[in-house]
Amino acid sequence: MSTTEQPTTTFGTWDVYEDRDLGGGKREMVLNMGPQHPSTHGVMRLLLTLNGETIIHADPLIGYLHRGVEKIGENKRYTQFTPWTDRTDYTAAPLNNLGYILAVEKLCGIVAPERAQYIRVIMAELSRIAAHMVWLGTHALDIGALSMALYTFIEREKILDIFEEFCGARLTTNMMEVGGFSRDLKPSTIEKIERLLVEFPPAQQDWEDLLSDNPIWIARTRGVGVIEPEAALDYGLTGACLRGSGINYDVRKAQPYLIYDRLDFEVPLGTNGDVMDRYLVRMEELRQSLRIIRQCLDQMPTDGPIMANESNYVIPPHHTVLRTAEDMQRHFVWVIKGFNPPKGEVYVAIEHSKGELGHYIVSDGSPMPYRMRIRTPDFVNLQVLPYMAQGAMLADAVALIGTIDIVLGSVDR
Amino acid sequence: MADQQDDLQPTATPDDVAVIDEDNPWLTDIAREQLVESAHDKTGLARIHPSLVLTGFWGPLAPDHPAFVALSAAFGDAVVDISFFRDEVTIRLKPHIWADAHLLLRDDQDLSYRLLTDLTAVDMLRLRAAPRFDVVSTLYSIKRRWRLRLKAGIEDGEAIETLTSVYAAAGWLEREVYDMFGITFDGHPDLRRILLADDWDEGHPLRKDYPIRGYTPYVEPGFEDEAVPRVKDFRRL
Amino acid sequence: MENRFEENVLTTSVDWVFNWARRSSLWWLQFGLACCAIEMIAAMQPRFDMGERFGMLFRASPRQADLMIVAGTVTKKMAPVVRTLYDQMSEPKWVISMGSCANVGGPFDTYAVVQGVDQVIPVDVYVPGCPPVPEGLYYGVLELQNKVIKYDRVLRKEGREAAEAQREEDRAATAAAMDRPVTAAAR
Numbered sequence: 069m070s071t072t073e074q075p076t077t078t079f080g081t082w083d084v085y086e087d088r089d090l091g092g093g094k095r096e097m098v099l100n101m102g103p104q105h106p107s108t109h110g111v112m113r114l115l116l117t118l119n120g121e122t123i124i125h126a127d128p129l130i131g132y133l134h135r136g137v138e139k140i141g142e143n144k145r146y147t148q149f150t151p152w153t154d155r156t157d158y159t160a161a162p163l164n165n166l167g168y169i170l171a172v173e174k175l176c177g178i179v180a181p182e183r184a185q186y187i188r189v190i191m192a193e194l195s196r197i198a199a200h201m202v203w204l205g206t207h208a209l210d211i212g213a214l215s216m217a218l219y220t221f222i223e224r225e226k227i228l229d230i231f232e233e234f235c236g237a238r239l240t241t242n243m244m245e246v247g248g249f250s251r252d253l254k255p256s257t258i259e260k261i262e263r264l265l266v267e268f269p270p271a272q273q274d275w276e277d278l279l280s281d282n283p284i285w286i287a288r289t290r291g292v293g294v295i296e297p298e299a300a301l302d303y304g305l306t307g308a309c310l311r312g313s314g315i316n317y318d319v320r321k322a323q324p325y326l327i328y329d330r331l332d333f334e335v336p337l338g339t340n341g342d343v344m345d346r347y348l349v350r351m352e353e354l355r356q357s358l359r360i361i362r363q364c365l366d367q368m369p370t371d372g373p374i375m376a377n378e379s380n381y382v383i384p385p386h387h388t389v390l391r392t393a394e395d396m397q398r399h400f401v402w403v404i405k406g407f408n409p410p411k412g413e414v415y416v417a418i419e420h421s422k423g424e425l426g427h428y429i430v431s432d433g434s435p436m437p438y439r440m441r442i443r444t445p446d447f448v449n450l451q452v453l454p455y456m457a458q459g460a461m462l463a464d465a466v467a468l469i470g471t472i473d474i475v476l477g478s479v480d481r
Numbered sequence: 482m483a484d485q486q487d488d489l490q491p492t493a494t495p496d497d498v499a500v501i502d503e504d505n506p507w508l509t510d511i512a513r514e515q516l517v518e519s520a521h522d523k524t525g526l527a528r529i530h531p532s533l534v535l536t537g538f539w540g541p542l543a544p545d546h547p548a549f550v551a552l553s554a555a556f557g558d559a560v561v562d563i564s565f566f567r568d569e570v571t572i573r574l575k576p577h578i579w580a581d582a583h584l585l586l587r588d589d590q591d592l593s594y595r596l597l598t599d600l601t602a603v604d605m606l607r608l609r610a611a612p613r614f615d616v617v618s619t620l621y622s623i624k625r626r627w628r629l630r631l632k633a634g635i636e637d638g639e640a641i642e643t644l645t646s647v648y649a650a651a652g653w654l655e656r657e658v659y660d661m662f663g664i665t666f667d668g669h670p671d672l673r674r675i676l677l678a679d680d681w682d683e684g685h686p687l688r689k690d691y692p693i694r695g696y697t698p699y700v701e702p703g704f705e706d707e708a709v710p711r712v713k714d715f716r717r718l
Numbered sequence: 719m720e721n722r723f724e725e726n727v728l729t730t731s732v733d734w735v736f737n738w739a740r741r742s743s744l745w746w747l748q749f750g751l752a753c754c755a756i757e758m759i760a761a762m763q764p765r766f767d768m769g770e771r772f773g774m775l776f777r778a779s780p781r782q783a784d785l786m787i788v789a790g791t792v793t794k795k796m797a798p799v800v801r802t803l804y805d806q807m808s809e810p811k812w813v814i815s816m817g818s819c820a821n822v823g824g825p826f827d828t829y830a831v832v833q834g835v836d837q838v839i840p841v842d843v844y845v846p847g848c849p850p851v852p853e854g855l856y857y858g859v860l861e862l863q864n865k866v867i868k869y870d871r872v873l874r875k876e877g878r879e880a881a882e883a884q885r886e887e888d889r890a891a892t893a894a895a896m897d898r899p900v901t902a903a904a905r
Contacts (some may be wrong), residue, residue, distance in 0.1 A: 131676040136828035158753035221763035322682025412566040443599040695829025
């Protein structure tokens with residue numbers, strides 16, 4: 069039996085653990101790391117073909133969380149679709165919102181005012197930090213450092229408090245709107261962010277003291293899951309998986325959006341392309357995110373509009389809706405019918421915590437998108453798992469899943 | 482479902498969008514429209530923020546775009562046209578040069594579109610008469626910091642070449658297109674369903690004639706004869 | 719007997735002790751599917767500390783669990799897995815359906831999503847929210863503890879069949895309050 073034969077039905081191979089005798093002392097075992105498993109970060113199924121403890125082939129089977137978000141996108145108005153973008157990558161919901169809203173704004177040809185852009189960058193970077201908290205906690209938990217999950221989630225709770233104060237929800241924020249924001253950043257929220265900027269670096273230092281020089285951590289991550297730069301490009305990797313192999317591609321620097329071209333930050337690059345390098349890249353990204361937030365708070369204009377003036381595409385401000393007849397009618401039409409963007413198609417990419425998140429929207433002029441394609445980074449990044457897993461040990465499988473940093477809502481949509 | 486979108490029709494029906502040129506049925510309606518619109522309506526462009534038009538993140542917005550020039554030189558007529566929207570560049574090809582065109586763009590020393598960022602399809606059922614699908618790929622060049630979109634129109638049932646020989650990233654992306662649209666990719670090493678169950682026999686969901694709620698509700702295996710009908714739902718969508 | 723050794727010994731009825739033990743050490747099956755899983759994890763973290771405070775512990779294997787918190791969307795591809803895991807749990811077992819997706823399919827009324835996990839397995843407590851705040855999950859767990867007490871009381875007095883019948887009545891009452899039909903699989 070060749071090693072590339074894979075079972076054809078999912079349910080049929082449920083509890084089958086296959087043991088193949090290839091003769092000449094060689095044996096192969098197909099092990100099912102099933103959809104319910106504490107280390108697969110959600111419902112992913114991994115069919116591992118093992119020779120002893122060595123993995124010969126790893127076949128990720130996904131789709132256990134496929135909910136048809138793209139089909140929903142074709143049946144909802146542009147104004148209504150933002151909550152579903154929250155639920156694709158639920159660890160970093162504001163970043164998903166941002167990607168979608170930037171695509172709609174480009175389609176309509178409008179730009180949010182400056183203060184709104186600064187607030188968007190602050191929320192995006194906070195969301196990136198929050199997503200990395202989940203990544204670090206679960207990744208370290210899987211490898212064995214059980215207390216890391218407890219430490220990182222404390223900091224994540226602080227960020228979720230900031231989100232809750234700003235938009236009302238902790239996790240699925242539905243934060244960004246076409247044209248800017250309806251509600252401004254309160255002074256108490258800014259105070260919370262300032263306090264986070266003070267409290268976060270010592271906490272991060274604690275984690276690095278626990279992990280970075282730890283011989284067990286080094287033994288489990290150094291040299292494991294190496295991706296060569298050529299292979300990384302070939303597999304279409306983006307984000308820390310690509311930068312860990314040394315290739316400098318960060319959408320915030322390469323094709324700046326919002327006000328990233330005014331901010332001063334660095335893009336960390338790895339050298340070896342192993343799990344340790346990707347870990348170091350993401351830890352450094354945390355520091356750079358804090359740096360960005362610090363600059364935003366310093367540079368942000370203290371007053372000014374936070375919602376664009378384009379009357380066609382933007383929700384009218386609350387105080388005029390309740391006081392003038394025109395804006396009440398406009399509000400009604402905007403909510404019930406939506407707006408008609410121009411016909412065309414756009415692809416807008418942002419730097420999500422996991423890589424490049426792209427939204428490809430095809431518009432036929434109606435209030436609903438004709439095609440809403442969400443190019444999620446984990447879906448494309450997860451393809452590299454069989455490549456990394458060849459020749460690795462069984463115990464490395466969890467480290468490899470963690471290092472790609474997948475969230476199944478984003479993989480399956 | 483069609484009846485639920487009656488009062489949300491697009492502002493123009495496919496019939497009066499553009500006259501389809503008999504000689505060149507592959508020309509995009511959107512490209513034609515842009516030419517017509519931009520000739521008459523200047524205010525639309527005026528509303529666009531200057532930074533969006535002049536970003537240059539996709540290359541020059543003119544037919545002397547290096548990718549278009551290189552592709553036309555290599556493949557001639559099979560490169561149908563180039564169109565622009567905001568600052569984006571879309572090149573439409575004929576499907577028989579799909580893989581070769583990508584190989585050319587990837588290996589070109591100057592352009593070097595090394596990264597395949599997206600490969601998807603659009604069901605053009607409501608926008609044009611034929612062909613039915615548009616396979617769309619988005620490329621990115623790290624060297625030039627340019628993106629590019631390539632499109633090819635294929636009929637229902639027609640297959641198109643795979644890009645797995647050019648970019649390994651196309652492996653799962655093409656599997657997803659097959660799963661959602663039913664488009665077969667010739668030469669793909671492992672074309673099977675990825676997001677839906679392997680034994681899903683109810684069709685390809687992202688086609689325009691597939692209802693959003695699907696055809697059958699879930700019934701627990703073993704309880705088929707006692708199945709309870711789906712809870713009645715008064716929402717429109 | 720009760721008041722004899724008042725200051726030194728805590729005397730109580732056997733019932734109460736069993737009830738308390740059973741409800742205070744519910745081990746739950748870690749079954750996070752989607753976004754609600756992150757809130758479930760957050761409920762276990764130091765800020766909300768659902769685990770150690772209630773004596774609860776998450777187990778990866780269904781054989782060692784007596785509570786299953788279905789947190790997230792159940793898709794048609796995943797539904798057989800849910801049923802298999804439920805069948806592998808040993809009696810007595812309870813199910814909390816956490817979040818809108820597990821309750822009624824949530825915002826995903828599409829071809830691929832089962833409209834509520836109660837189409838697949840019987841559910842005792844429904845926790846609303848999208849995702850429910852960890853305090854919401856707490857409330858669900860406390861309600862479940864009340865159900866455990868009731869089950870135990872009936873079990874001690876009248877035996878297993880009566881207890882199971884009472885649970886089914888409870889579930890039917892909950893489903894009726896939500897205007898949902900009780901499917902065959904949920905019995």
